[in-house]
Amino acid sequence: MAIVLGVSTPFAIPWAMHPGIVRRIGVLLCANHVLLWLPLYAEVSSEEQARVRELGWEKSQFMIPTRDGIRLYTEIYRPLQSSERLPILFTRTPYGVNVAATNLASMLTNQLKELVADGYIFARQDIRGKFKSEGQFVMMRPPRRPGLEAVDESTDTYDTIEWLVNNVPNNNGRVGLFGTSYLGWTTVMGILSPHPALRAACEEASPADMFLGDDFHHNGAFRLSYAYEYAYSLETAKTNVPVSFDRYDAYEWYLQLGSLANVNRRMLQGKIPTWNDYLSHPNYDAFWQRQAVAPYLTNVSVPILHVAGWWDQEDFYGPLKIYETLEPHDRAHQNHLVAGPWDPGIMAAGTAAKAANWAT
Template identity: 60%
Template sequence: MRLSRILPVLLLWGRAVSAQPATAAPAAASYSLTESMIPMRDGAKLYTRILAPTNAAGPLPIMFVRTPYGVDGNTAASVAARWGFMARDIARNGYVFVFQDIRGKFKSEGQFVMQRPPRANRADAKAIDESTDAYDTIEWLLKNVPNNNGRVGMTGVSYDGWTTAMAMLDPHPALKAGSPQASPADMWKGDDFHHNGAFRLSYGFEYATMMESGKDVKQFNMDAFDTYEWYLKLGSLKTVNEKFLKGTIPTWNDFAQHPNFDAFWQRQAMAGYLNKVTVPALHVAGWWDQEDFYGPVTIYRELEKHDRENKNFLVVGPWNHGGWMGGEGASLGPIQFGQPTARFFRDSIMAPFFARHLHPEQRDVAGWTLPEALVFEAGSNVWKRYDTWPPKTAVSPRSLYMREGGALGWEPPTTTAPAYDAYVSDPAKPVPYRQRPVQMTYGPGSTWRTWLTEDQRFVHNRPDVLSWELPTLTDDLTIAGDLTVTLHAATSGTDADYVVKLIDVYPDTGMKELRMNGYQFMVANDVFRARYRKDPQKPVPLTPNVPEAITIDLHTQAYTFKKGHRVMIQVQSTWFPLIDRNPQTFVPNIFEAKPSDFRAATQRIYRSKGQASRIVLPVVTGIRP
């Protein structure tokens, strides 16, 4: 199926954003459409749709979105429906909305380059990148869009969020505010294509083929309903180009040629470019974003190091990828939040943020303030305001240790003899990352957008998954801040992956919905490819059966484990087909692994004194909503 046919539903706000109805717009909203091919400094022309209110009382600011997903779906009717919250109450006259196909996609000229890095030679007047394309477009808009007030804002989710962040690196003087939402920041360390060097197979393959099979967007024709089986039958990743792609997908070739954090990935990573806060910035993330949670938090943190004027802000809510831009946000999968979190964000955070910076007459919005960090604390289901993120006060890092008998404990183990729990990880029988059948990422009926909320009982007590639990909580346990896990691990092989999940186990009885009794809700998680434990640029093998300390970043979270619940840690070594299969035999490049390299291995997680595997939780004390 050509994905472009369902693009307005799935991808208007980024990759696979919710198709729930958006907030209704005022009935009087009416827009006129102008189409333009805007010239860039190197001569390429970019297709742009300009939708301006027909009843504006005075000059209006411009709201600008740049996307690789096609802009034809942006019509007067869709803009009125989807962007109505921006034109209601605070900014009654609204905005001129501008949507642009980025270079090389759909109706725009030029060559598309996935995550095009910033130009190397800034002195070259013809050198281009996403920042220069945004700059040149804004310059043209100011001169050619009637009745504009000379102020521009940019926003977008996912890739569109990334183009916003890129425009903010070297902004046009008229760019007065930006909101990069769910923007990737590092495609090797923590966003779409890799996590800590572990390749995100199903997403990487399906997204690269979707974006690079032509100027439009279309899915790879996968002849299987359960992609778990399809990817398993691939065998070694060498077969992808040999059997299917034949070298025609540039991003897949990059995956295969750059498995390590080399100069290719370093040039793309945003951290090295985030050395100043150029415009007021509203960074937005979702705790259960299945694609880009690492990115927006990382961009915020890097910019915060240079924020001298208090114009760098972070909002994190209980959302999946882009879930804040559609629907009510009162739930995600079966998890209930008791309030319309998405509508609250749109009406009470995003709309006044842009009104303050783009409508001079609305500069002082009565009664509206934005804290440094506004985060939703799920579990207790309350919004929390913080002066910094992560919080620097009223939080006590506490270690929770993996103990004997599948227990977790606040006290470290005392035994000096080697003690461990073990499992056999077999690449021929990998643990699925979501319940089978695993549909294509953007296929009909796919559970991709909510898989992070799936009940983890579907893998609990598998022989290749270890679990440890705290006793039932007698008081609420609230965390706010960064999570880290240290595993003292050994393998009988020479390479390994380690997947760690922090889980909220609901009470076994008494829940309102029967299926929520005993529900295992994954609060935080990530994977680490152990070959990179010493250096992400230079992988080294593990020594068989010799334990080593491996630290895994579970990122950041604000969450309350309620009284009567239990805290669980799960560890496994496969997460398929989200993560490619580690052969568990060290090879220089896993994309070149032979079938004979894939071998079962015994994994040991140690829990003795001196080798105490643990998670460090940022436990909150004395904080009130």
């Protein structure tokens, strides 16, 4: 089922873009479950908890164990005023989940306000190797090969959902995944081998193939500034480190760089794995093909909403390709697409209706 929006909407989060889809997907997140609450990380400071409580929430933070023993830092926000059991909305990110109370207030009252009104518990997780999570970060970690006892973003998602539904108070045993861009990609990874408690997913601007159409290459053309700065930011440290140029004009810096080999000679010294992959795989070889998600999309077992933006210069290809690949396998009509005049930033900020107001 494909939907191209033609109405003005409160662009809080794309699940709120089409009420029919929202309600059909949201209704799947209702049930009852009994569970146990186990602290696995330092308690939230009293000052921070007080600020969060002023917003009507309780914050908890945990190191959730995965099947290979690595623990993933996860923050959980539960509404204080709800007495009923609620579904969990789960997001996994490489950008750091810890946010100040002022930023949390903005999220809850802007881009998440419709979901807050519907009633959810929110769980946010640093993916493996980033920020407070343990393990080694691998950029766009390829799905594990069948039969191997390896880990990937799918297994980490499965293990975390297993922990959440058995340990978070007052959840109803049902979980939804959502996210934009890299967070959209982790959402797609979560549906490859979904946990039984995963009842719905929404990926916004997820990459599908980093050589053919998304981010690092566009139709095979290497995007130098984007690829260098992104790899540097995510792989220099566990936290994300912005690139610093020694001159005002970054274009001039790249112009004077010379050969791509100079990046390692002068700056990176071979320490950034993704940059090394760019140099080692300039063509569409097995490396890029294994990282592409389409070959793994062979089943639609979870209702999923794909969101694509006509103004998205990075990942317009991704959600369309993911939707197209899943559509022949969608016997139960659970595969949905929304496309319209926005970019990923507008999706996240909840401001497109004001910025565009393109139709009424």
